Amino acid sequence: MTDAAANWHRAQLAMALLAVDPVGLGGAVIRMRAGPARDTLMQGLTDIPLPQRKIHPNISDEQLFGGIDIAATLTTGQVVETKGIMSAPCALLLTMAERCSPALAAKLALTLDKHPHHCILALDEGADADEACPPALSDRLAFHVAFDDRIPRAAPHVPAGTPQGLVVNVTSTGEQIEALTALAYQLGITSLRAPQLAIKAARAHAALHGRSSVEQTDLDTAAALVLAPRALHFPAPPEEETAEDAQPQTEPDGADDGNANHDALPDGDMLVDAVKAVLPADVLAALVPAGTTRKAAGSGAGLKRTSNRRGRPLPSQPGKLDGTHRIDLVATLRAAAPWQSVRAKQRPDADGLHIRPSDIRVKRYQERSDRLLVFAVDASGSTAVSRLGEAKGAIELLLAQAYATRDHVALIAFKGTSADVLLPPTKSLVQTKKRLAALPGGGGTPLANGLQEAALMAQAGRAKGLTPTVVLITDGRANVGLDGTAGRAQAANDAIACAGVIRTNGIPALVIDMSNRPEPQLKQLSAALDGSYIALPRANAERLSAAVNASLAEV
Amino acid sequence: MKTPFPFSAIVGQSDMKQAMILTAIDPGIGGVLVFGDRGTGKSTAVRALAALLPPITAIKDCPINAETADECPEWSQNRTTETHSRPTPVVDLPLGASEDRVVGALDIERALTRGEKAFEPGLLARANRGYLYIDEVNLLEDHIVDLLLDVAQSGENVVEREGLSIRHPARFVLVGSGNPEEGELRPQLLDRFGLSVEVRSPQDVKERVEVIKRRDAFERDTDAFLKTYTKQDAKIRKAIVKAKALLPTVTQEDDILNDCAALCIALGSDGLRGELTLLRSARALAAYKGHDTITRDHLRAVAPIALSHRLRRDPLDDAGSATRVVRTLDTVLA
Numbered sequence: 090m091t092d093a094a095a096n097w098h099r100a101q102l103a104m105a106l107l108a109v110d111p112v113g114l115g116g117a118v119i120r121m122r123a124g125p126a127r128d129t130l131m132q133g134l135t136d137i138p139l140p141q142r143k144i145h146p147n148i149s150d151e152q153l154f155g156g157i158d159i160a161a162t163l164t165t166g167q168v169v170e171t172k173g174i175m176s177a178p179c180a181l182l183l184t185m186a187e188r189c190s191p192a193l194a195a196k197l198a199l200t201l202d203k204h205p206h207h208c209i210l211a212l213d214e215g216a217d218a219d220e221a222c223p224p225a226l227s228d229r230l231a232f233h234v235a236f237d238d239r240i241p242r243a244a245p246h247v248p249a250g251t252p253q254g255l256v257v258n259v260t261s262t263g264e265q266i267e268a269l270t271a272l273a274y275q276l277g278i279t280s281l282r283a284p285q286l287a288i289k290a291a292r293a294h295a296a297l298h299g300r301s302s303v304e305q306t307d308l309d310t311a312a313a314l315v316l317a318p319r320a321l322h323f324p325a326p327p328e329e330e331t332a333e334d335a336q337p338q339t340e341p342d343g344a345d346d347g348n349a350n351h352d353a354l355p356d357g358d359m360l361v362d363a364v365k366a367v368l369p370a371d372v373l374a375a376l377v378p379a380g381t382t383r384k385a386a387g388s389g390a391g392l393k394r395t396s397n398r399r400g401r402p403l404p405s406q407p408g409k410l411d412g413t414h415r416i417d418l419v420a421t422l423r424a425a426a427p428w429q430s431v432r433a434k435q436r437p438d439a440d441g442l443h444i445r446p447s448d449i450r451v452k453r454y455q456e457r458s459d460r461l462l463v464f465a466v467d468a469s470g471s472t473a474v475s476r477l478g479e480a481k482g483a484i485e486l487l488l489a490q491a492y493a494t495r496d497h498v499a500l501i502a503f504k505g506t507s508a509d510v511l512l513p514p515t516k517s518l519v520q521t522k523k524r525l526a527a528l529p530g531g532g533g534t535p536l537a538n539g540l541q542e543a544a545l546m547a548q549a550g551r552a553k554g555l556t557p558t559v560v561l562i563t564d565g566r567a568n569v570g571l572d573g574t575a576g577r578a579q580a581a582n583d584a585i586a587c588a589g590v591i592r593t594n595g596i597p598a599l600v601i602d603m604s605n606r607p608e609p610q611l612k613q614l615s616a617a618l619d620g621s622y623i624a625l626p627r628a629n630a631e632r633l634s635a636a637v638n639a640s641l642a643e644v
Numbered sequence: 645m646k647t648p649f650p651f652s653a654i655v656g657q658s659d660m661k662q663a664m665i666l667t668a669i670d671p672g673i674g675g676v677l678v679f680g681d682r683g684t685g686k687s688t689a690v691r692a693l694a695a696l697l698p699p700i701t702a703i704k705d706c707p708i709n710a711e712t713a714d715e716c717p718e719w720s721q722n723r724t725t726e727t728h729s730r731p732t733p734v735v736d737l738p739l740g741a742s743e744d745r746v747v748g749a750l751d752i753e754r755a756l757t758r759g760e761k762a763f764e765p766g767l768l769a770r771a772n773r774g775y776l777y778i779d780e781v782n783l784l785e786d787h788i789v790d791l792l793l794d795v796a797q798s799g800e801n802v803v804e805r806e807g808l809s810i811r812h813p814a815r816f817v818l819v820g821s822g823n824p825e826e827g828e829l830r831p832q833l834l835d836r837f838g839l840s841v842e843v844r845s846p847q848d849v850k851e852r853v854e855v856i857k858r859r860d861a862f863e864r865d866t867d868a869f870l871k872t873y874t875k876q877d878a879k880i881r882k883a884i885v886k887a888k889a890l891l892p893t894v895t896q897e898d899d900i901l902n903d904c905a906a907l908c909i910a911l912g913s914d915g916l917r918g919e920l921t922l923l924r925s926a927r928a929l930a931a932y933k934g935h936d937t938i939t940r941d942h943l944r945a946v947a948p949i950a951l952s953h954r955l956r957r958d959p960l961d962d963a964g965s966a967t968r969v970v971r972t973l974d975t976v977l978a
Contacts, residue, residue: 191739191780192739199736224682225780263857270852274849280683281685281859282683284852288860415742
């Protein structure tokens with residue numbers, strides 16, 4: 090079987106298993122673009138013994154969980170409640186799952202935890218790694234199916250979804266549970282939900298084939314379908330001592346334990362093989378370096394505009410009261426006022442005001458978060474010689490634009506052994522210019538200090554509701570460490586560590602290289618920041634400013 | 645509604661379990677923050693706690709679970725003086741809940757259909773005398789956090805909007821959980837939590853297997869599983885009730901107060917909330933263990949969970965705050 094065929098087979102198998110035990114397995118994340126392949130796969134879902142309901146990421150609480158039907162309430166004069174989609178057992182198709190907000194994911198996860206009658210199929214169309222279904226949800230769904238090929242012609246047949254046995258009758262032994270748990274641990278899966286789901290998948294597979302107890306092939310399938318997509322690193326073969334280096338994430342004794350256990354288990358090796366068959370060969374290269382955490386997975390929903398000022402009020406508009414809006418009572422009454430005499434004639438029996446659903450006006454706010462540009466400027470001796478003036482000029486140009494867009498600006502300079510906040514976040518252009526002009530150069534390059542200060546300021550800005558961006562302007566020859574001691578190696582390591590802090594916090598960053606020749610160290614640094622890198626060997630202020638602007642537009 | 649997993653059946657995570665028991669003994673400690681990886685049993689523990697807590701006596705149909713008829717708010721138009729025993733409320737505050745749902749708002753339906761001005765209580769009212777649980781607390785919208793801060797501090801919810809002017813008691817234990825990799829919590833809110841616990845998924849395969857096995861047994865035959873653990877749960881419940889009764893009689897020497905202050909100074913924690921929480925939780929622990937005076941051992945046991953989130957932040961120090969507390973403990977209490 091080719092890779093694609095095997096992959097396709099697994100995808101179909103996952104759907105077949107879901108049909109056997111939809112509630113126990115929770116559901117699946119199906120990560121593929123809309124197309125014939127996905128359509129074919131979705132046809133398998135009709136076997137799931139639950140009614141299908143489709144929801145979208147912007148669904149309101151009322152639609153999902155039920156609430157009061159304002160329209161019916163107002164027409165009948167009595168409180169009419171609607172039933173939400175989640176109030177009855179169903180298979181939920183969540184389309185565009187990559188745009189699902191953490192809030193919706195949390196609510197769905199809560200429902201899965203508290204009232205297990207549902208099965209969620211998250212259709213994830215994310216284009217890159219950052220765009221994905223929120224982890225709170227995907228962690229609770231058994232299968233993570235990804236398939237980006239065409240359907241292979243010789244697709245193997247997957248047994249129909251009708252189980253030949255009942256899942257509740259399938260038994261599994263303690264050793265089998267241990268084998269799957271140990272394997273999950275070896276694969277670096279910390280969540281304990283994964284092995285639980287794997288066991289259920291093994292049982293569903295056994296039921297699908299009419300077996301009353303779980304066998305090795307069921308375990309293999311479960312490992313390949315549930316554990317492999319979540320794997321963080323390859324399981325280390327017990328005899329290779331060097332494998333320890335490849336996974337510094339695991340503590341030495343932990344790894345030993347795992348390996349000892351792995352030896353003791355009869356089916357361990359075969360399980361590992363089952364997973365290895367699924368993992369592509371370059372998995373290690375594509376994986377996040379062990380020990381680092383990836384930046385908070387974006388929902389792909391764009392940068393959320395939470396405002397520090399709670400938004401400018403806009404004119405209210407007709408709308409529905411769906412729990413996300415607030416009613417504008419005055420506007421509602423005003424809309425209803427002209428009709429009172431007409432309506433009173435129509436319904437002489439009803440007292441009081443006659444308000445129809447169409448009169449309802451809801452409040453609107455325009456929420457826009459202000460941007461905060463944190464400039465971390467290298468004022469060390471090496472930059473000072475020629476480039477500091479240019480940097481200042483560029484910042485001044487940026488400031489002018491920041492003024493136009495009402496951005497906040499903060500200025501941090503690092504030289505000698507420390508970083509100083511020259512200017513806390515402000516909108517004052519004049520003040521910024523003054524402080525900037527007075528900035529002297531000289532001394533070492535404590536890059537790490539500068540980054541640390543920038544990270545703190547960006548975090549503080551975010552807490553105030555601003556959207557921070559860090560702009561680092563340096564020549565990259567870090568030679569002073571965090572503790573103030575000179576030494577290039579230590580200084581570079583510290584800088585990378587501080588960059589990690591910025592990245593983990595999901596703060597966009599931009600590195601501007603001011604050295605005469607592009608500095609490889611700075612490229613590394615910008616990779617650690619997950620930010621853009623611009624080399625400006627011979628900068629003039631205008632070019633620098635244009636580059637920064639282009640780069641910020643992408644952010 | 646699914647039966648919650650029994651509290652005593654949770655494997656390991658002793659810090660988290662202890663912190664929750666302490667707040668059950670003395671709600672004045674002010675809440676628990678549980679930070680840790682996904683799938684480590686954070687939400688399981690909170691839901692299990694609900695089943696473990698001793699029931700409270702409240703006026704029937706009272707929106708704020710008042711104990712006596714006098715405390716029952718006027719706006720609820722609840723005239724009964726009949727009381728009933730009900731489980732301690734554990735209210736979920738879902739992410740993305742609107743301000744109206746949290747604090748309560750004008751009852752729009754009644755306002756529009758019957759022309760009456762009535763107050764529709766929110767989650768804070770329901771959580772009175774119980775627990776308010778926020779999963780993914782670090783992802784909560786800022787303006788909801790601000791609201792919570794204010795109410796958690798004053799124990800009173802004040803609603804002034806749409807012509808309503810209503811206040812009602814909202815004393816609850818705040819329980820938050822979250823994954824620190826997904827977002828920071830504002831220090832102001834951090835400080836409002838009395839205790840903070842870091843949970844990690846067990847690093848020992850045997851322990852992990854035990855977790856999975858218990859969970860599996862629970863799901864396959866819930867009744868039989870519950871039977872096994874009901875006794876142990878009842879034991880903890882009894883101990884909590886006993887400790888609650890004992891709590892007012894627990895005393896401390898002045899030396900212990902000195903120790904508390906010395907610890908907080910050495911750690912550089914802001915404000916005096918650190919000392920107060922440390923003392924209260926040590927007292928609750930002493931009561932739980934059936935002792936009538938607080939000793940240094942009690943302090944040692946609770947200091948990491950009471951103080952680790954009050955340290956000055958060091959952005960490069962990932963997880964070491966509990967270790968820092970232990971280190972300081974060793975020097976101060978040497």
